[in-house]
Amino acid sequence: MNSIVISGHNGFIGSSLTSRLKKFNIIGISDKKRKKEKNVTSIVKNVNKVNNTDVKHSFQTLIHLAAVSDISFCNANPKTCYEVNVNGTNKMLEIARKNDANIIFASSSHVYGNPIKLPIKENFPLSATNPYGRSKLIIENFLQDVFISDDSWHIALLRYFNPVGAHKSGLIGEDPNGVPNNLMPYISQVATGKLEKLSVFGGDYNTPDGTGVRDYIHVVDLAKGHVKALQVLENRPQILTVNLGTGKGYSVLDMIKTFKKISGMNVPYEIVGRRPGDIASCYMDSSTAEKLLGWKAELGIDEMCKDMWRWQLSNPNGYF
Numbered sequence: 001m002n003s004i005v006i007s008g009h010n011g012f013i014g015s016s017l018t019s020r021l022k023k024f025n026i027i028g029i030s031d032k033k034r035k036k037e038k039n040v041t042s043i044v045k046n047v048n049k050v051n052n053t054d055v056k057h058s059f060q061t062l063i064h065l066a067a068v069s070d071i072s073f074c075n076a077n078p079k080t081c082y083e084v085n086v087n088g089t090n091k092m093l094e095i096a097r098k099n100d101a102n103i104i105f106a107s108s109s110h111v112y113g114n115p116i117k118l119p120i121k122e123n124f125p126l127s128a129t130n131p132y133g134r135s136k137l138i139i140e141n142f143l144q145d146v147f148i149s150d151d152s153w154h155i156a157l158l159r160y161f162n163p164v165g166a167h168k169s170g171l172i173g174e175d176p177n178g179v180p181n182n183l184m185p186y187i188s189q190v191a192t193g194k195l196e197k198l199s200v201f202g203g204d205y206n207t208p209d210g211t212g213v214r215d216y217i218h219v220v221d222l223a224k225g226h227v228k229a230l231q232v233l234e235n236r237p238q239i240l241t242v243n244l245g246t247g248k249g250y251s252v253l254d255m256i257k258t259f260k261k262i263s264g265m266n267v268p269y270e271i272v273g274r275r276p277g278d279i280a281s282c283y284m285d286s287s288t289a290e291k292l293l294g295w296k297a298e299l300g301i302d303e304m305c306k307d308m309w310r311w312q313l314s315n316p317n318g319y320f
């Protein structure tokens with residue numbers, strides 16, 4: 001059986017992805033600081049855990065998800081952001097090299113900075129509006145250089161848009177530490193009454209209703225995109241760069257409205273000032289993913305909200 005190392009296997013995306021890769025032997029690299037890890041792995045069972053980078057088994061693919069992805073935290077702590085994201089990738093690359101492994105790297109739509117136009121294509125100019133995006137961009141450039149120096153590597157740079165949703169079972173979902181930073185987990189906790197109201201960051205953007213527009217993608221679709229990328233990487237040495245989103249943009253107010261409709265709950269909100277480093281609109285062109293991976297997102301915002309709500313109701317305190 002092929003073995004795959006997944007760094008960050010116990011996070012939101014890692015746990016969904018691991019649960020889809022049942023026919024592989026998964027070696028999960030854990031974040032020891034993440035207290036909820038034990039609870040995640042009691043549900044997603046097909047994992048051999050290792051601490052840090054202590055991988056003893058040989059493996060064929062590395063899926064490198066582990067990162068600091070909280071944008072506000074990265075703004076306030078750039079050193080930690082670069083240390084974990086950039087140095088962490090360097091360490092993982094060493095392990096991949098020893099094993100001659102293929103690499104899938106979790107990149108982000110943030111590498112487009114403020115995009116020149118919409119929808120965003122993979123060949124658009126790259127830049128960043130915050131340290132988080134810059135760390136992902138540095139890693140992409142680093143991996144490009146690694147491929148230039150040795151074109152026998154098989155590398156995929158998957159640029160995630162905004163992953164949301166949860167597993168249909170209601171057993172696997174997003175469980176942020178403390179108060180959520182991202183929109184959808186915040187909305188779900190307002191809907192249950194755990195949080196009082198949502199602050200909508202900016203009502204004066206140049207968008208149809210003035211609030212920020214994003215390309216939300218169901219985490220199950222995102223996981224399926226990785227499975228396709230695994231297959232395509234096998235074919236030949238390459239560096240593959242693909243956007244993973246739905247190709248549709250929704251505003252903050254669209255997401256509140258849909259969540260209210262699905263949950264039947266009230267979601268009080270207040271429009272406040274813009275969040276530093278945020279952009280007005282971000283959604284992708286899906287043609288490259290269709291052409292190169294034969295993949296297209298299937299689930300819409302109703303399913304994303306429905307699955308998040310099921311997860312939220314079944315796990316009011318997350319994995320605890």
Ligand code: UFG
Nearest residue numbers: 069108109160161162181182183186199200201212252278
């Ligand atoms: N927003 C609010 N209030 C909140 C949180 C967010 O109005 O409390 C707004 C933001 O201003 C933005 C939209 O909701 O317009 C989405 O914000 P998120 O924080 O949910 O997502 P981002 O687009 O900022 O970035 C997210 C993750 C990154 C990831 C990226 C793309 O933070 O880790 O999606 O993959 F890389």
